[in-house]
Amino acid sequence: MEEDHSLDRIDRNILRQLQRDADLPNTALAQRVHLSATACLRRVEKLKARGIIRRTVAMIDPEAVDMTTLVFVGVVLDRSTPESFEDFETAARSLSGCLECHLVAGEVDYFLLLRTRDLARFNKLHAGEIIKLPGVRQIRTFFVLKEILSTTELPV
Structure with a gap:
């Protein structure tokens, strides 16, 4: 029998x-979604068990930790083989300041989202780590001038 992955209105409200605010105490969450504290906790635990809630994290203000430079890096690999993709992806996971890595279709193979202190720190990262990633043939760098929207909230 296949597991039902549907979410009802209450589950979606809990997720929203x-x-x-992932720090919201269970009693306050229960009030907001109109459940008893016990029923609410049970639903949250079920959402975690099902992998819908993967983890809970703290969102840090980049200015507070002097990481205000945001950079998109497009990477073109020299070969398009499963091995070259795997080697690149493994190395990218440990790249300093790398927040995201996505395999994409189009003019580049990957987009990396990096956060660093400043241009000088990015240049050091570029020369010391990015161009040394396995299989890199070409890099296209895009510096963010202004963040218009940045969210982790999914429209559930």
């Missing part, structure tokens, strides 16, 4: 609330 927790995306906005």
Whole structure:
């Protein structure tokens, strides 16, 4: 029998609330979604067990930790083989300041999202790590001038 992955209105409301504030105490969450504290906790635990809530994290203000430079890096590999993709992806996971790595279709193979202190720190990262990633043929760098929207909230 296949597991039902559907979410009801209450589950979706719980997810919306927790995306906005994962520190919300269970009693306050229960009030917001109109459940008893016990029923609410049971639903949250079920959402975690099902892998819908993968983990809970703290969102840090980049300015507070002097990481205000945001950079998109497009990477073209020299070969398009499963091995070259695997080697690149393994190395990219440990790249300093790398927040995201995505295999994409189009003019580049991957987009990396990096956060660093400043241009000088990015140049050091570029010369010391990025161009040394396995299989890199070409890099295209895009510096973010202004963040218009940055969110982790999914529209559930």
